Amino acid sequence: DTGVSQDPRHKITKRGQNVTFRCDPISEHNRLYWYRQTLGQGPEFLTYFQNEAQLEKSRLLSDRFSAERPKGSFSTLEIQRTEQGDSAMYLCASSLARVDGYTFGSGTRLTVV
């Protein structure tokens, strides 16, 4: 068990470009979550998958954001036409049961210039 892995750790992109992040959860965890965190704030929920089904999406997840978990294993989060306001840490987490604690990855730090 290597924990939750996120790739890349850092990404610098120009405004208007598309970016994609990957998350590999703990292998036996069927629940996967994406959060976003800006400096000095707590993480904010973006979306949640149970297996391959996306069951919940935050209003923060605008049309430019899309998340997938095609085979119920790894997940990707894509941001199209990035804006400077998208600069943040994007965190992925996974869990096994509904009441369990999450295991978070170390996050992907996105900087839009």
Add this chain to the structure above:
Amino acid sequence: DAKTTQPNSMESNEEEPVHLPCNHSTISGTDYIHWYRQLPSQGPEYVIHGLTSNVNNRMASLAIAEDRKSSTLILHRATLRDAAVYYCILRDVQTSGSRLTFGEGTQLTVNP
């Protein structure tokens, strides 16, 4: 999700116990109390959770008031590595799905 109130910051000395308070006066019967902590430049780390009874694990203890309107996270012997932001979160798995709603947390400073 019901709201929690935590002090913005607390200080402790190394090797002393730390009691981190959390108020949640509007807690509902199906809210679990979760604690996470976040070290600089890392993702949050699960610490402990409970519903009604006090809970202990290798990291900490969670003391829950009898009326459940407050709780306290107890670190029995603080180390420098315990310096982090500690988040107290109520999680109603019946109505809010699986999301965690983080507040601003308590910044714990541990002095050597």
